Amino acid sequence: MEGNFITTKFNSILGWARKFSLFHYPFVTACCGMEYMSAACAHFDLDRFGAGWTRFSPRQSDMLLVVGTVTQKLAPVLKTVYDQMTEPKWVIAFGTCAVSGGIYDNYAVVQGIDCVIPVDVYIPGCPPRPETVLDALIKLQEKVQNQEQEWRWKRRKY
Amino acid sequence: MLLNMGPSHPAMHGTIRIMLELDGERILNSEVEVGYLHRGFEKTCEQRTFFNLLPYTDRLNYVSPLINNLAYVMTLEKMLGLEIPERAQYIRVIMSELSRISDHLTCLAAMAMECGAFTVFLYKMKAREFIWDVIEYTTGARMTTSYIRIGGVRADFHPDYQESLTKAIAETRKVLQDVHGLLDKNKIFLNRTRDVALMPAEEALSWGWTGPCLRSTGVYYDVRKAHPYLVYDRLAFEVPLGERGDNFDRYMVRMKEMEQSLRIIEQAMKKIPETSHRVMSEGIEPVQAIKASRRKKPKERIELSPNLEGSEKEVYKDIMNPDRRFVVPPKEDTYTSIEGLINHFKFFMKGHGIRPPQGEVYFSVEGGNGELGFYIVSDGTDNPYRLHLRAPCFHVVSALERLIKGRYVADVIPTFGSMNMIGGELDR
Amino acid sequence: MEEKKILEELAQRFPKSIKETSSLFGDETLVIERDFLLELARFLKNKPYEYTMLLDLTCVDYLGQEPRFEMVYHLFSLPANRRLRIKVRLKENDLAIDSLTSLWKNANWLEREVFDLFGVHFRGHPDLKRIFMYDGFEGFPLRKDYPLRKRQPRIPLRK
Numbered sequence: 063m064e065g066n067f068i069t070t071k072f073n074s075i076l077g078w079a080r081k082f083s084l085f086h087y088p089f090v091t092a093c094c095g096m097e098y099m100s101a102a103c104a105h106f107d108l109d110r111f112g113a114g115w116t117r118f119s120p121r122q123s124d125m126l127l128v129v130g131t132v133t134q135k136l137a138p139v140l141k142t143v144y145d146q147m148t149e150p151k152w153v154i155a156f157g158t159c160a161v162s163g164g165i166y167d168n169y170a171v172v173q174g175i176d177c178v179i180p181v182d183v184y185i186p187g188c189p190p191r192p193e194t195v196l197d198a199l200i201k202l203q204e205k206v207q208n209q210e211q212e213w214r215w216k217r218r219k220y
Numbered sequence: 221m222l223l224n225m226g227p228s229h230p231a232m233h234g235t236i237r238i239m240l241e242l243d244g245e246r247i248l249n250s251e252v253e254v255g256y257l258h259r260g261f262e263k264t265c266e267q268r269t270f271f272n273l274l275p276y277t278d279r280l281n282y283v284s285p286l287i288n289n290l291a292y293v294m295t296l297e298k299m300l301g302l303e304i305p306e307r308a309q310y311i312r313v314i315m316s317e318l319s320r321i322s323d324h325l326t327c328l329a330a331m332a333m334e335c336g337a338f339t340v341f342l343y344k345m346k347a348r349e350f351i352w353d354v355i356e357y358t359t360g361a362r363m364t365t366s367y368i369r370i371g372g373v374r375a376d377f378h379p380d381y382q383e384s385l386t387k388a389i390a391e392t393r394k395v396l397q398d399v400h401g402l403l404d405k406n407k408i409f410l411n412r413t414r415d416v417a418l419m420p421a422e423e424a425l426s427w428g429w430t431g432p433c434l435r436s437t438g439v440y441y442d443v444r445k446a447h448p449y450l451v452y453d454r455l456a457f458e459v460p461l462g463e464r465g466d467n468f469d470r471y472m473v474r475m476k477e478m479e480q481s482l483r484i485i486e487q488a489m490k491k492i493p494e495t496s497h498r499v500m501s502e503g504i505e506p507v508q509a510i511k512a513s514r515r516k517k518p519k520e521r522i523e524l525s526p527n528l529e530g531s532e533k534e535v536y537k538d539i540m541n542p543d544r545r546f547v548v549p550p551k552e553d554t555y556t557s558i559e560g561l562i563n564h565f566k567f568f569m570k571g572h573g574i575r576p577p578q579g580e581v582y583f584s585v586e587g588g589n590g591e592l593g594f595y596i597v598s599d600g601t602d603n604p605y606r607l608h609l610r611a612p613c614f615h616v617v618s619a620l621e622r623l624i625k626g627r628y629v630a631d632v633i634p635t636f637g638s639m640n641m642i643g644g645e646l647d648r
Numbered sequence: 649m650e651e652k653k654i655l656e657e658l659a660q661r662f663p664k665s666i667k668e669t670s671s672l673f674g675d676e677t678l679v680i681e682r683d684f685l686l687e688l689a690r691f692l693k694n695k696p697y698e699y700t701m702l703l704d705l706t707c708v709d710y711l712g713q714e715p716r717f718e719m720v721y722h723l724f725s726l727p728a729n730r731r732l733r734i735k736v737r738l739k740e741n742d743l744a745i746d747s748l749t750s751l752w753k754n755a756n757w758l759e760r761e762v763f764d765l766f767g768v769h770f771r772g773h774p775d776l777k778r779i780f781m782y783d784g785f786e787g788f789p790l791r792k793d794y795p796l797r798k799r800q801p802r803i804p805l806r807k
Contacts, residue, residue, distance in 0.1 A: 089228050091235050091257055092644055093282035096326065096363055100352075103345035118230040135782045136235060136256045138803050139227050165275065168260035168796050169789055170781075177805040189363055255780035263790050298673060425700050425726065428754035439726070446729050581673045582704075582722060582733065595720070597708055610704040610722070618757040647780060 076211040080124075080150070081203040082112035087123035089143060092130030094157035097189040106192035111199055120146040125202070126179075131159035132172045144179045150211070152182045152202060157189055164188060223629070227256045233330060234643025236617070238632065245628045250621050257643040265607045270296060270574045271370065271567075273604075278364040280609065281645040283326045284319035284588040286355075289368040294449060295583040295594040296370055299576045300546055307538040308372035309450045310492040314385075315355070315367065316585075317481040317488075321392065322351050323588030323640070324432075324474045331471065331637030332403065335412055340399050347395040350388040357384055358530075370574065371547035372540035375530025376495060385489065389482050396478060403471075413467035417623040417635040424465065427622075428615035431590025432477060433639065436462030436469035443586040455487050470638040495538045506555045513556040522552055546574050573602045582610075589613045589640050611645045654697070654732075662688070677733040685721075685736055686746040692723060692732070693751055699723040699732060702752040705759065707766045711792035715739040717768065721748075738768065747773040765790040 088098060101108055108114045117123040120143045132140055144153070155175050158164040161184045163173035175181060182205060185198045225238040235256035241249040261280065265273045277292045278285040290312060297304070304312075329344035352362045358377055359367040367374050403409045419429075421437040434441060442459045444452045460476035462469030504512065509522040524532065528551055531539070536550040544563055553560030566572045576598045584593030590612030597606040616639050624632050655669040655676055665684035670677045680688060692699040703722040710716055715737040723732045738745060747770035748755040759770045760779040767788040770776055778785070782802060787794050 092259075093279050093364065095234075096282060099326075099345060100349065100362075103349075104342050105346065105349045116230075131257060131259055133256060133258060134799065134802055135258065136227060137801065137805075139256075141803060143228055165279075166259045166264065168264050169794070169798055169800070170258050170260040172801075172805070178803070191362070255778075255782070258780040260789065260796075263796060267796060423753070426753045428701055428703065428752065430701075441726060579672045580675075580720075582675055582731070584703075591703070593704065593722075595704065595706060595722070606708045608704070608706045614757065615754045618754055 073211050074207065077207040077209070080211065081206040084111075084113040084125045084152075084199075084202075084206075085115060085117040085123040086113055086125040086127045087117055087120050087143070087147070088127045088129055089140065090129045091132065091136065092157075092159065094130045094159070094189045097192060097195070098127070098129045098156065101192035101195040106196060108196070108199070111196070111203070113199060120144075121148065123147065124151050126151065126153045127156055128153065128160045128175050129156040131157075131164060131166060132175050132178070133170050134172055135170075137172050137178050140175065140178055152206065153179055154183045154185065154198060154202060155181045156185050156195070156198075158186055159188075161186055225632070230334075233636065233641045234646065236641060236643070236646075238620075238636075240629065240632075242629065245630075247624055247627055247629065247632075250624055252617065252620050254617065255647055258647040259644075261648040262607055262609070265604060267603065269570070269602045270576070270604060273607075274366045274369070275364065278366055279644055280611075280648065281323070281587060281589070281592070281613075281642050282363065283642060284316075284323035285364050286315045286319040286359075286368060287323075287585065287587045287592065289366065290316050291583070291585045291587065291592045292594050293368050293370050294585060295581055295596055296574075296576065298583050299579070299581045299596065299598065300370075300574075302371055302541050302543060302546060304372055304450075304541060305538050306451070307376075307493050307495055308540065310488050311373050311377065311539070312368055313450050313452065313455070314485050314488050314492075315358070315373075317484050318351050318355060320588050321478050321481050322348050322355075324478050325351075325392075327588075327637070327640040328399075328471060328474055331634060332399075332409075334633045334637050335409060337403060337406075337409065340402055343395050343398055347392045350391045354381075354384050354388045357381065369540070369547075371543065374539075375528075376535045376539050378530070382489060385485070389485060392478070392482060396475065400475065410468065412630070413471060413634050413638070415464070416467050416627065416631050417638075419465040419619070419623065421465070424619075427619040429590065429619070430615070431587065431612050432473045433470055433616050434590065435459065436473045437465035438463055443584055443591050447584075449585060451488075451491075452484075454491070455484050457481075457484050457487075467634045467638045493538075496534045506551070509552075509555045517556050522555060524551055571602060575600060575602050584610065587612055589616065589642070589645070592645075609645075609648055611648065613639065613641050613646050617641050617646060654730075658688075675731065675733055677735060679735045679737070682736050682738065682745055685734070686748070686751075688734070689721075689723075689748055689751055697725060698727050699725045701726060702748065702755055702758075703731070705748075705755060705762065707762045707768055707790075709766065709790065709792045717743065717766065719745060719762075719768070743767060744769040744771055746771050749773055764788070767791070 155161045160175050163171050183198050183202045185194055187194055221242045223240045223242055227235040227237045237253040239251045240247050261276055277288045280288045325344045325348045329341045332340035356362050359365040419437055421439050424434050424437045438461055457480045460473050462473050504520050504522050509518055512518040533550045533552045540547050548567055549560045549563045554564045578600045580597040582593055582595045584591045592612055593610035595608040596604055599605040623635055659666050659669055665681045667679045701724040703724045706720050708718045717738040719736045721734040747759055759773055762768050763776055764778040764780050765788055785800055
């Protein structure tokens with residue numbers, strides 16, 4: 063990252079604030095939804111990472127959690143939901159069906175949601191254990207901390 | 221005014237689209253669109269062998285995966301004419317009742333959360349974790365297990381399973397008691413669910429309803445009592461019925477069924493026949509066993525890898541049918557004798573393996589939502605020619621348009637929640 | 649057994665329209681002519697047989713045989729606690745059959761599913777349209793000549 067001491071420090075403070083207050087939108091379709099519910103509830107808590115409060119609207123969230131199989135019928139809906147989110151936004155592909163189509167290689171299933179939207183973290187597993195989900199969340203938090211943050215008065219380089 | 225409750229919505233059941241035509245808040249007409257999770261299960265299964273498609277059946281009704289496994293495997297066993305050892309039958313009953321409890325817990329937790337009772341959701345998820353711990357202890361996976369195999373079950377219980385199972389039952393009973401206290405006489409919950417979305421009994425039969433939704437209208441039909449399978453005719457349990465067929469009755473029938481399932485598990489734990497004592501002693505590893513058995517069988521017992529624990533040769537006869545045409549031989553035989561190796565190889569080779577006689581068969585079990593049936597057409601080869609699933613929630617959800625007509629928008633949520641729509645089963 | 653008596657009674661009553669009866673693996677099966685389906689279903693729904701529920705309705709594609717398709721209906725009688733399977737064969741160039749929506753309400757969605765996946769047309773169905781696949785999908789996926797992996801994406805995919 064280029065910039066002087068103040069901008070890099072501000073960058074890291076903004077990254078710290080953003081990573082511990084991720085509002086996620088669970089785009090739940092299939093079996094992985096059950097493991098998502100387990101990961102969000104009392105035994106394996108998502109709330110202690112700051113990502114517990116589920117925002118049920120894409121316009122109010124900054125992380126899209128695509129859980130389960132995405133079919134060809136559902137792909138335009140996923141794209142619309144992704145476009146409705148405001149910057150900065152991150153996407154986690156949860157489960158093998160979202161990562162690469164899973165065990166379903168047929169006429170009806172999109173072979174991985176990175177055919178439709180860009181993805182930041184991939185979680186394999188069918189369904190993944192909740193500990194894997196928490197590990198993926200920590201990796202996403204590292205990514206959020208280390209990437210170049212966007213803030214309103216920053217000059218864009220055109 | 222047209223309102224679209226789109227495919228991606230906060231109701232934690234699955235992707236379904238409900239388009240409503242409103243006049244203020246009253247619903248005049250509605251249209252339900254399904255198919256957003258159509259994963260091509262039936263066509264994919266035509267390309268796989270009978271044994272290979274077990275994991276696909278797990279992912280149908282994913283909140284009670286062991287019951288789907290059971291339905292498919294019992295259909296095939298009806299076609300092949302296999303007898304299951306008694307201990308395996310008791311294990312199957314315990315596992316499917318645990319799955320049923322987990323199904324009802326998830327359904328009611330989601331329904332309560334959408335009505336606003338978030339605490340109930342957290343309590344029930346806690347109980348579900350205890351049950352999933354027991355399932356994981358036995359089968360190796362929390363959810364999609366592929367545990368119930370053709371001929372029996374994959375592995376036996378751990379020698380001291382009764383402790384963890386008793387603890388899970390006690391925790392679930394405590395949670396159910398708490399939830400009864402929170403919701404049964406709660407004025408808000410009663411206002412939202414009492415006398416909402418009534419369904420009379422004759423119409424429910426015409427819509428093809430089965431399971432808890434049909435029993436809430438007062439019709440006594442449970443596949444476990446009508447066509448008893450496994451050892452259900454030796455276990456004493458009641459079938460709770462509702463009166464009016466409204467949302468509250470559907471909730472209450474499910475709560476009472478969970479209590480009956482706990483009763484069944486306790487009885488099965490007492491009646492289960494003993495197995496031969498498993499020897500957990502030192503042995504030799506499979507690789508060494510293969511090397512040592514080139515000339516003759518090794519004298520020492522071979523030690524299997526930890527994830528094959530439970531399927532040792534001593535217990536194998538109690539958990540699997542000994543018919544070698546349809547059942548994989550125990551791993552000790554595979555690694556040390558040539559007959560076992562050939563048997564194992566021919567089982568998995570393409571073109572050989574399980575080849576049922578030509579014909580078709582239909583068999584159904586009591587799933588979490590109702591009568592879960594499989595219709596298999598076989599043409600004598602090792603792939604099914606046609607596999608069709610009779611999904612219970614398909615028929616229940618097809619009546620949704622009729623149930624919400626004339627009601628408020630806010631009534632859609634508890635109605636939809638009490639129907640227990642599972643996307644994997646609805647859309648296959 | 650009671651079921652065999654029913655098959656014999658029905659075969660005696662409608663000798664021309666019931667082509668064969670069998671009970672392989674313990675399931676009672678009737679194979680009938682196409683035009684006889686609605687009448688038989690109405691007859692079975694009333695007393696004394698009282699087949700109150702239509703459990704399932706599906707189709708099998710026997711590619712290479714003529715007639716190619718076979719419709720399979722499963723009926724269930726709640727008072728008598730027994731099941732019955734009815735099969736009807738359909739030719740490929742005349743793929744239409746009467747709808748059972750006037751007798752059982754769940755036939756509505758079940759027939760839409762068979763229309764969507766196989767292309768069978770149901771005469772008298774109130775609203776026959778696709779249920780699982782989306783508008784713009786061409787072909788009928790569960791037929792044997794539709795390749796498994798032929799995808800028709802709705803939006804342009806990135807990779």
